[in-house]
Amino acid sequence: MMSKTMIAVLLASSVLGSAGAAYAEDVTLNIESWRNDDLPIWNEKLIPAFEKSHPGIKLKFNPSAPTEYDAALGAKLDANSAGDIITCRPFDKSLALFQKGQLASLNDLPGIDKFSPVAKSAWETDDGKTTFCVPVASVIHGFIYNKEAFDKLGLKVPQTEDEFFAVLDAIKKDGTYIPMAMGTKDLWEAATMGYQNIGPNYWKGEEGRKALIAGKEKLTDPEWVDPFKTLARWKDYLGDGFEAQSYPDSQNMFTLGRAAIYPAGSWEISGFNTQAQFKMGAFPPPVKKAGDTCYISDHTDLGIGMNAKSAHPKEAKAFLEWVASPEFAEIYANALPGFFSLNSTPVKMTDPLAQEFVSWRDKCKSTIRSTYQILSRGTPNLENETWVESANVINGTDTPEQAGEKLQKGLDSWYKPAK
Incomplete structure (x- = not known):
């Protein structure tokens, strides 16, 4: 017959074991977006590239219809049911979400310094002191x-x-x-x-x-x-x-x-x-x-930020750090020619027309x-x-x-x- 001590040890080890198993399970980050045309690009290119270098974090891209996105996202954020990652409209719509405490500050995100003031202008406070979305495309x-x-x-x-x-x-x-x-x-x-x-x-x-x-x-x-x-x-x-x-x-x-x-x-x-x-x-x-x-x-068109109430802030920040990287910039800009990376690291593009447009950045001033x-x-x-x-x-x-x-x-x- 087992002693009480032995039972206690077994119980403790089984609890710890199950806790360890729960901890080892993949975290899934849900991404909110209006870019429903981009679903194949996320599923076939961006998500596999991220998951390959970030074991333990899975991504799920959940776009809404462009005309319904703002209202649907607002309702989900108010009800605390929105995804961890928020695709950001430029300027006032995203600023309003930040002012309501629904988007997190990204001032301390590694890589956020790789974007110019013009790139960040669409996703920062009026005083320019806080950036709340990673600039993605213009x-x-x-x-x-x-x-x-x-x-x-x-x-x-x-x-x-x-x-x-x-x-x-x-x-x-x-x-x-x-x-x-x-x-x-x-x-x-x-x-x-x-x-x-x-x-x-x-x-x-x-x-x-x-x-x-x-x-x-x-x-x-x-x-x-x-x-x-x-x-x-x-x-x-x-x-x-x-x-x-x-x-x-x-x-x-x-x-x-x-x-x-x-x-x-x-x-x-x-x-x-x-x-x-x-x-x-x-x-x-x-x-x-x-x-x-x-x-x-x-013109700044699209950014990506973090739901301030995300249950997985650490993993969400790991994803956003990747969004700020040249690897993401290169995949995104080539998958969607004409939506140009806002990253300061130059992106080599394969589409000649897209390459022509983006070359103007070298000789003209952007606004x-x-x-x-x-x-x-x-x-x-x-x-x-x-x-x-x-x-x-x-x-x-x-x-x-x-x-x-x-x-x-x-x-x-x-x-x-x-x-």
Whole structure:
């Protein structure tokens, strides 16, 4: 018969044994995201690469529909049922989550120092002291063109605005192609691929954007009105009926070979690669005159952070440290050409069009869209108003000066720059 001591020893060892077994079980981190298109990339490339170097941690990618993500994530976070890892929208939506205590500070995360101030600007507090998501990807603006059309017409890629309009005139005169594929029906296209594409060369990128936030510049100043003047000149090159042309119409017009130039965001690369039957090239927004510093909209689009109430903070931080690594950057940027790594370590990309876009970072200064940080928190919303005015200017229903006045008046009605 077993003694009481013996039973106690056996019980203790079995409890310790089971505790040891529980400890040895894999921890699963759940990832919240709106990028449901990325599910195969996570399952086939990113997750296997991470799990291979991090035994004991498993990842599960759980995307929602993009239009439902913000509301669904907010409800889950409020109910303490959200995943450990949160894919972060840029600027105010993620800042609000951090201010509610739902995203953790990542100031002490190894590798977070590998990102530039512009890269971190979308996921930090207004004072710049706390970063709460690892910057992952940006999209770059410029122009995609039909190389075969350019070769056929003997055209060179324009460097300056005068050269740009000379190219458009030559395409128009020849008559084979519509010079430029863009419509104004959906409004945002005119602002995002028009005003925010060419504007940074006028307001000098971050310098102008920050001066606007500080109240030192106004939207009625020449550097903010002049891009509208250039945009007004686009009207003659957009083809008949551009006012009724939607964003998908513009995409089709270009990929079917009917237009020679497409004012673009780099997110088009994957789709255009599969749809266009001709060789494509890209060029950055032309500068006003030769020798000017060039600026590009290199717009922060996606970050990844940690649920402040995660039951596995240690493992979540190990994952985020990997997200901040060059290994993650290389896999992600090549799996999604046109979504560029924000990591300071250069990423070698295999897609030639993506490589062309990202090469502009070496010669131009990067900035983000002027309306995205702080200036669209009130009503009227400056981002949405800029859509309307960009379309109005191209359509000829507002002058560039009227557009600047309307935008500044709307901003003045609610925004008081910090003194």
